[in-house]
Amino acid sequence: MTVNWIQTPHTRASDLEVSHDGIPPGKEAIYAQEPVLSARNLVITFGRVVGLDGVDLDLYPGEVLAVIGDNGAGKSTLIKCLTGAYVPNSGTITMNGREVSFKKPQDAREAGIETVYQQLAVIPALDIASNLYLAREDRRKGPLGSIFRMLDKKGMERRAGEAVQNLGIQTIQNMGQAVETLSGGQRQAVAVARAAAFGSKVVVLDEPTAALGVKESGMVLDMIKQLRDKGLSIILVSHNMPHVWEVADRIHIQRLGGRAGVITPESHDMGEGVAIMTGAKKLGGTATPAAEAPRADAVHEGSRGSEGTRAGHVEDAPADRGDRP
Amino acid sequence: MSTDVTTAAAEFARRQQSPVQRLQSQLHKRPWLSPLFLLFVAFLSFFIATPTFLTANSMGILLQQTAIIAALAVGQTLIILTAGIDLSVGAIMVLSMMVMASLAQDGGMPGILALLIGILLAVGAGFLNGILVTRINLPPFIVTLGTLSIFTAIALLYSGGASIQAPRLPRLLNFLGEGFGIGGFRLTWGVILVGVIYAVVAFVLSQTAWGRYVYAVGDDPESARLSGVPSKRILLGVYTVAGLIYGIAAWILIGRAGAATPNAIPDANLQSITAVVIGGTSLFGGRGRLVGTLIGALIVQTLQFGLSQMGVDQQWRVLATGILVIIAVAVDQWIRKVKA
CATH class of the missing domain: 3.40.50.300 (P-loop containing nucleotide triphosphate hydrolases)
Incomplete structure (x- = not known):
């Protein structure tokens, strides 16, 4: 333009x-x-x-x-x-x-009301599903969850995939992928998915496009x-x-x-x-x-x-x- | 637009990789593979170099020697995962050990009570580190550099610098040095307890929300906070749990050394950090696995033990450990450069 x-x-x-x-x-x-x-x-x-x-x-x-x-x-x-x-x-x-x-x-x-901050607030070392569920993790059913506090990793990964699909976000696919391997636009997508996925x-x-190039900005838009x-x-x-x-x-x-x-x-x-x-x-x-x-x-x-x-x-x-x- | 992206992604996934790139990407996914390989090489070399190395008897001694550093390295791993460092590991362990031994010597106090007070003291020392880091906002390096001197001084003042030999201590305090033999291979309760500590902490780190928060806080504390992770509480918890583990290590050390000695393991700090770093945990926080630390501790002790079996001087062993650390970190940096 x-x-x-x-x-x-x-x-x-x-x-x-x-x-x-x-x-x-x-x-x-x-x-x-x-x-x-x-x-x-x-x-x-x-x-x-x-x-x-x-x-x-x-x-x-x-x-x-x-x-x-x-x-x-x-x-x-x-x-x-x-x-x-x-x-x-x-x-x-x-x-x-x-x-x-x-x-x-x-x-x-x-x-x-969910906010996506300019500094993104995603954890690069964790995978996409872990980021989506950060600070609202689901535990396993039964004593494994209540006594041993085990996370329902598989369930969260599946539900994260469904949530992302329901939101129509196609730029992120593999929920087990670490966020540090994603591009800036994909990280923005993870942050937005987290904000949008939980009934908000x-x-x-x-400023979601401030740090992104043309193609990535287009993806976010x-x-x-x-x-x-x-x-x-x-x-x-x-x-x-x-x-x-x-x-x-x-x-x-x-x-x-x-x-x-x-x-x-x-x-x-x-x-x-x-x-x-x-x-x-x-x-x-x-x-x-x-x-x-x-x-x-x-x-x-x-x-x-x-x-x-x-x-x-x-x-x-x-x-x-x-x-x- | 979106179809372009998927096609590009698919193309990217199908791209040709050289064998070296493939190795690099595998190592990136499983960072404990390279220390495991290193351990294997060390075992193989010593097996070839000296006939006494790979015997049931030697292996039992190797495990007992590794146990103390391996236990300390669990606490060190937790703290390094939060992008901190603990220079007071050895000092807390020695303080806790001297207090439990002094209280219980010559039947002064029931062993169980002395043990609990000693461990609680270590928990309190870790908690103090945590308070200084989270409430006063001092860098962990400075905090633990200070408490290293403080705890060491208190331990020396309290014990008067004198050792307390095993016969003067109740059986409970010496218990972890006992064990059973399977052929020539002797397994002590201390070694088994270290195994249990590893299993429990590895489970907590990989399977619970708390473990996930430890990684999150270490990787990006501000993002973790914005996401709703109680960063300060997690940090305080990490230092306190580390203290608990140092207290248990003190108990194991009495059993192993057959005495409570104020200058028992002078280089415990550096050896525990070395084990963590060789095990592939990043000093910048947020990355690493506990199993790596176990392998790292084994590598350090195998090198020490193997070289001493070959009759190599202490100075040369220290030198070898130094070279090992630098190689391990260099390999780690290379693995991190992998793209996707």
């Missing part, structure tokens, strides 16, 4: 329309349902720095919702609030209409589409605009700790998306109350928290593009 998506000479960014309820054409049925995961008015502060300033998010069953935003826009803070790594100061999170409160990542995991409803992927087609809901955090525009159903744009807009790949092109993300186009609408002024002050006073700078760095973005030759 050689699209110059930073500067689109034909459109003036300030003329763009931004919506909060864009629905991808042909998928109206999905959005008629109740969201599987909803966040309302999430607020979190780190000292004087506002991490999230009243963010709303809706994730529907069987959709890929991309979350994009500049460095420090609050993407990872938002994700951490949804997966129990941070506890928001205020705001509500509901799953299937029921309010939930995650104090630690294990809580979110038990509620059916929501899978959060943090195909896998994301397959999981979506199986009915899983996926939140995809990515800096890579071509990848986002390829797989996302809707795109949630974070900017300065707030939600700048939710668009679809059909309603806006990459250049427009980046324009909204970097603030070249501001939203005159409803969902980002009390826009930039107070937070900008906080930053200019130098009180930067864990979120780092909030200033736009458009020139950083292309470095993350995975489509090198």
Whole structure:
């Protein structure tokens, strides 16, 4: 792809329309349902720095919702609030209409939200089946399991194979193969399979293609589409605009700790998306109350928290593009 | 896309391999094969070189000599699998041995009580190592370097540097030196106990979740933690179990040496590490098998024993052990380079 998506000479960014309820054409049925995961008015502060300033998010069953935003826009803070790594100061999170409160990542995991971390969290020396079942091993039936604590290795290997097959992941085949012998894309597939295989409803992927080459990235993107087609809901955090525009159903744009807009790949092109993300186009609408002024002050006073700078760095973005030759 | 991948994978599986590559890939799958081969070569060489080597009597002595280091090497293997190292193995064993012997000498305390206190002390020493590693976050090398001196000093202070001979000890403490003969081949209870330790720990490592976590923590502690493995608890458990094994080794050593001596096996630390490394366990953690360690301990002792049977000086035996370690690690590095 050689699209110059930073500067689109034909459109003036300030003329763009931004919506909060864009629905991808042909998928109206999905959005008629109740969201599987909803966040309302999430607020979190780190000292004087506002991490999230009243963010709303809706994730529907069987959709890929991309979350994009500049460095420090609050993407990872938002994700951490949804997966129990941070506890928001205020705001509500509901799953299937029921309010939930995650104090630690294990809580979110038990509620059916699995996270695939950027650093992958797979153990190279163990085989694929052992990795899929790591920290949730099955024991043998009878006294062998209860007294001698023997693992049901054969059963786990078989069920791991079935789970991977059910998920439609074809890049990993032999469950007894050590993960260290796999390629980067296959390791990503193992991590994703583990997140998706155990009855989870929501899978959060943090920069899944950042470390991969073109072919491997394509493999991971195909896998994301397959999981979506199986009915899983996926939140995809990515800096890579071509990848986002390829797989996302809707795109949630974070900017300065707030939600700048939710668009679809059909309603806006990459250049427009980046324009909204970097603030070249501001939203005159409803969902980002009390826009930039107070937070900008906080930053200019130098009180930067864990979120780092909030200033736009458009020139950083292309470095993350995975489509090198 | 996916069909491309499967075809490519199938093609890759069908690719031509040279005999050397095939050997390399087999050794990668079974890392204990190369030490086993080494052991075989050592046996064959000594069999040819000296007529007294491969006799029932010699084999019994070889096993008894191997028992102590082999037992210590079990604890060392557990710790090295977690990417740690234990320099205090010998010190913990000696401290535990001196305490159990002192308490029980001349009927001062029932043998069983002295034994339990000695073993519990070793468990506590291992636990202390584990606490320093997991709570204070000190590197295992530094922690055990420190406790090596501390435990050695305590053992010397406590015993006054004096040995306690077997006749002054209750029978229970000497028991593991006893055994039975099958022809000229003498098997002691100590050797049998070491066999039991190997069987139990090998089972735990390969068949239980705890064993899997030991490998996971050693390979990538952060990933293990993110996956839900209680990394610190596993580490603390490993150091504590290692302490227990050193305590049992202390008991075996009294029986073998016929005395409790503060400077019983001065190079126990290095010999146990050598056995683990020759056995194919990676010093970087996460890779290795306990059976490899057993073979490694046998190799070290076979070399020592065989050379001494041939009348070779102690210095030359030490030199040979050094060369062996370097060859073993070089071979190990080569095996690891195998692709898929």
